[in-house]
Amino acid sequence: MKLQPVMPALVAGIHAKTMRRVAGIAGKLFALAWMAGTSPAMTGGLFLSVSILSSPASAAEAFVTAQGADSLSIVDLSKMATVATLPIGGKPAGIAVSRDGARAFVTSPEGKFLTVIDAATRKIEKRIPVEGGPLGVAASPDGKRVYVADLYGRRLVEIDLATGAQRSVGVGAMASGVAVAPDARTIVVADRDDNALSLIDAASFSRLATVPVGKHPFGVAIDASSARAYSANVESDDVSVVDLSARKVIATLKCGSRPYTVALAKGRVFVANQHGDSVSVFDAETLAPLETLKVGEYPEGLAASADGARVYVANWFSNELWALDAQTLKVVGKAETGDGPRAFGAFIRDAN
Amino acid sequence: MRQGPANIAPANIAATRRLFLCAVAALAFLPAVAARAAHGASPLKVVETTIIDAPPDKVWAVVSDFARADWLPGVSRVEATGDNVPDRARRRLIMADGGVIEELLTKRDAERMMLGLHREGDDVKRLPATNYSALITLRPAENGGTQVEWKARFYRGHPTNDPPPELNDDVAIAAVTALQRAYLAALKAKAEGK
Numbered sequence: 001m002k003l004q005p006v007m008p009a010l011v012a013g014i015h016a017k018t019m020r021r022v023a024g025i026a027g028k029l030f031a032l033a034w035m036a037g038t039s040p041a042m043t044g045g046l047f048l049s050v051s052i053l054s055s056p057a058s059a060a061e062a063f064v065t066a067q068g069a070d071s072l073s074i075v076d077l078s079k080m081a082t083v084a085t086l087p088i089g090g091k092p093a094g095i096a097v098s099r100d101g102a103r104a105f106v107t108s109p110e111g112k113f114l115t116v117i118d119a120a121t122r123k124i125e126k127r128i129p130v131e132g133g134p135l136g137v138a139a140s141p142d143g144k145r146v147y148v149a150d151l152y153g154r155r156l157v158e159i160d161l162a163t164g165a166q167r168s169v170g171v172g173a174m175a176s177g178v179a180v181a182p183d184a185r186t187i188v189v190a191d192r193d194d195n196a197l198s199l200i201d202a203a204s205f206s207r208l209a210t211v212p213v214g215k216h217p218f219g220v221a222i223d224a225s226s227a228r229a230y231s232a233n234v235e236s237d238d239v240s241v242v243d244l245s246a247r248k249v250i251a252t253l254k255c256g257s258r259p260y261t262v263a264l265a266k267g268r269v270f271v272a273n274q275h276g277d278s279v280s281v282f283d284a285e286t287l288a289p290l291e292t293l294k295v296g297e298y299p300e301g302l303a304a305s306a307d308g309a310r311v312y313v314a315n316w317f318s319n320e321l322w323a324l325d326a327q328t329l330k331v332v333g334k335a336e337t338g339d340g341p342r343a344f345g346a347f348i349r350d351a352n
Numbered sequence: 353m354r355q356g357p358a359n360i361a362p363a364n365i366a367a368t369r370r371l372f373l374c375a376v377a378a379l380a381f382l383p384a385v386a387a388r389a390a391h392g393a394s395p396l397k398v399v400e401t402t403i404i405d406a407p408p409d410k411v412w413a414v415v416s417d418f419a420r421a422d423w424l425p426g427v428s429r430v431e432a433t434g435d436n437v438p439d440r441a442r443r444r445l446i447m448a449d450g451g452v453i454e455e456l457l458t459k460r461d462a463e464r465m466m467l468g469l470h471r472e473g474d475d476v477k478r479l480p481a482t483n484y485s486a487l488i489t490l491r492p493a494e495n496g497g498t499q500v501e502w503k504a505r506f507y508r509g510h511p512t513n514d515p516p517p518e519l520n521d522d523v524a525i526a527a528v529t530a531l532q533r534a535y536l537a538a539l540k541a542k543a544e545g546k
Contacts, residue, residue, distance in 0.1 A: 068397055091394040109393035110513065133513055135393045151393050152512045257439050257458060275439070275458040275468065275485075297487060298505065316395070317487055317503055340397055 059351035060305055062312055062321055063104045063119070065092040066338025072106060073337040074122060075321050077305075077312070077348075080333035084122050088115055094135050095301070095345040098143035104349070105146050107134040114148055114159065119349055128164065130157055136178040136190070137345055140202070147187055149175035156189050156198070158205055169205050171198040177219040177261070177344070181226035186244055188229045190217040197231055197242060209247045213240035219261030219272075219302070219344070223284070232259040232271055239271055241287065251287050255280040261344070263311055265304035265326040270311050272299040279313055281329060291329050296320045301343025306350035314343035391483045391507040396525055398506075400532040404498045406543040408490050411498040412465050414543050415488055418457045419443060423542040425534045436460060442472070451478060458485070465490035476509040479531065481524040483507050486532075500539060502532045 062075040065088070072092060074084040090111015097104045097119060104117040107130070114134055116125040132150035134157070139146050148157045155168040156175060172191025179188045180202070187200040195215050199208045214233025217240065221230045229242040232255070239262060241251040253269070256276025263270045268290065269282040279299065281291045296315025304311050304326065311324045319341060323333035404411050414423065418441055419432030428448045434441030434457070441457035453475075459468030471484040484506040493499040506528055509519030517523070540546075 067394060093393055112513070133393050275470070277459065297503075298485075317397070317505065340395070 061119075061349045062303075062335075062343070063095050063097055063106075063117075063347045063349060064301070064314055064321055064337045064341045064343045065095050065106060065347075066319075066340055067091050067093050067342045068340025069338030071338050072104075072117070073321075073341065075335045075337065077310070077323065077333075080321075080323060080335040082335060082337055085338060086117065086122060086124065088124075093342045093344050094137040094148075095343055095347045096137045096139045096146065097346055097349045098139045099141050100143055101349045102143060103139075105137050105139060107137045107148060109133040109135050109151060114146065116161070128159060130159075130166075135344070136176050138178040138180045138187070139346075140180055141182060141184045147178050147180065149178050149189055151175060156187065156200060167205060169200055169207055171200070171207065172196055172210065176217070177231070179220045179222045179229065181222045181244065182224055183226040186222075186226065188220050188222060188242075188244075190220045190231055192216050192218055192234075195233075197229060197240075199244065199247060211242050211247055211249065213242065213249060214238045214252065221262040221264055223264055230262040230264070230269060232262045234258050234260060234274070237273075239269065239282075253280075253282050253287060253289070256292060260300055261302040263302040263304045265308035265311050268326060270302055270304070270324075270326070272302040272313055274298050274300065274316075279311070279324065293324060293329060293331070295322050295324075295331070296334075301341065301345070301347055303343070303346055303348045305348055312343075312348060314341035314347075316340055316342065391511055392513065394521075395483075395505050395507055396481075396521060396528075398504045398525060398528045398532060399501060400503075400529065400536055401499060401501045402536040402540055403493050404500055404540045404543050405495075406498060406545075407496050408465060408492050408498045411500060411539070411543045412462070412490055414539060415465075415467050415490065415500075416460060416462065418455075418460065418467065418469070421445065423538055425538045438468075451475070453478070459487070474509075476519060480509040480519055480527050481506040482509060482511065484528070498543075500536060502536055504528050504532060 060077040064073040066073050072086040072088050073082045076083045090108025092106045092108050094107035104119045106115040114128045114130050118125050130148050132153035134148045135151045136149035146159045156171050157168050159166050171189045172194030174192035175189050176192045177190040187202050189198040191198055196210045196212050198210050201208050213231045214236035216235040217231035217233050219232045231240045239253040240249045243250045255271045256273030256278045258274040259271045260274045261272045267284050269284050271280040279293045279295050282289055295313050297317035299313045300316045301314040311326050313322050319337050321335045321337050325332045418436050422430050426447050427445045429446045430443050432443040438457050438460050443455050445453040454472040456470045456472050458470050467488045469486050474482040487503045489501045491499045508521045508524040
């Protein structure tokens with residue numbers, strides 16, 4: 001078996017260029033240093049601001065769909081506190097933050113639309129109607145296209161954000177999770193009720209293959225080298241590891257009860273188990289189980305920070321976002337969210 | 353399911369009982385394969401709480417005995433397998449009206465006094481909701497009593513968008529709310545010994 005380096009990459013790595021916000025933090029630190037009478041103020045302030053600039057967690061945010069509250073909770077991950085709530089409507093579930101952190105895309109399966117959000121200003125740019133039951137969502141690495149799984153229509157919808165044009169490709173029954181490979185060539189869709197993944201060629205937007213996996217795959221993730229896809233199989237309590245070029249399952253990882261989503265960080269595979277109230281952790285190279293972490297009640301959405309230092313999990317029953325240290329595998333923070341957090345997708349907007 | 357004949361010779365009772373238990377176990381597992389119906393994209397949540405005038409240990413003894421939940425309203429008897437072990441223990445609630453409800457134990461945490469269960473198979477005529485899960489949590493209350501929280505996760509009865517009025521979200525929430533209130537009232541009566 002080929003050993004692939006697995007870099008931190010859930011559906012897509014996120015590299016926000018939010019210099020304005022960082023500058024704001026630096027300014028506040030200057031003011032703080034001045035008020036505290038730090039001397040020499042300039043040197044100390046500059047040093048302090050550089051150290052903050054290099055800290056990835058300082059301005060990272062989680063965009064958590066709170067389906068019960070019909071809103072989006074934006075959590076400041078340095079404070080682990082919800083700092084903004086955006087009303088969305090239509091029972092928001094799926095989320096994808098673009099790799100550059102500029103936009104967030106939220107699906108509303110009951111409202112049958114996709115909401116496009118300016119992530120920096122936290123303003124809703126527009127609502128795009130999507131027929132059926134838009135659920136899983138992922139953005140292309142260049143942020144120009146969004147892919148939405150229609151849960152009821154056996155199709156994946158591509159939306160060209162510049163023109164608004166939509167086109168569809170047929171996939172399997174109850175299409176759920178969506179992931180785009182970092183090399184932008186392949187899109188993976190979990191066909192929940194077909195117990196399979198659909199592999200879509202992004203350029204031609206056609207279905208290349210279906211790969212049988214475990215029972216009821218829901219969340220999917222692709223590694224940073226675009227070599228492997230992972231599906232969390234809710235009803236067989238396992239994760240299928242799929243070689244994307246061979247188009248077949250190369251390993252099956254036994255998880256806790258009702259695994260729902262997968263994320264990758266620090267050369268590890270993280271899996272949220274809904275009934276287990278836990279996150280299973282595996283070594284991505286050896287595929288050996290490492291740990292089972294107890295988390296909040298009914299964990300759902302799972303995503304890693306771009307540097308892979310943290311993995312965040314949304315707990316649906318207890319309305320919390322928990323932060324896990326991907327290296328030490330310890331719980332390092334908790335934040336309250338709106339009711340019924342799903343956060344199904346790449347919900348972290350990183351500060352880098 | 354029908355009971356075995358009443359006039360069995362004593363020597364055969366043990367064997368018959370084993371056979372009966374095997375049959376129960378087989379039946380308990382069969383529907384679980386097929387019964388997980390399709391459901392949509394929007395789980396619903398209902399949280400109901402009550403205060404019980406009995407200590408947490410006493411209430412936990414009732415709640416945690418998943419296999420002996422004959423105190424649940426409308427239940428005439430319970431057939432259980434799996435020794436109260438999560439993800440293995442199943443119970444068939446034989447209802448007084450002749451119906452059967454099957455449930456899987458998903459969590460049993462004595463330290464935190466939490467019990468989780470999942471209803472296996474849906475019957476929207478009985479409960480206009482699907483994929484019902486519950487998480488029951490006990491906490492100490494004032495004066496030595498117990499606060500019981502009964503949280504449910506479920507989907508509306510209609511599996512896709514645009515539900516008919518009788519299977520929409522509101523109907524499902526109302527039905528589950530009524531069910532959980534009845535469960536809590538029955539638990540209170542049982543634990544308080546009334």
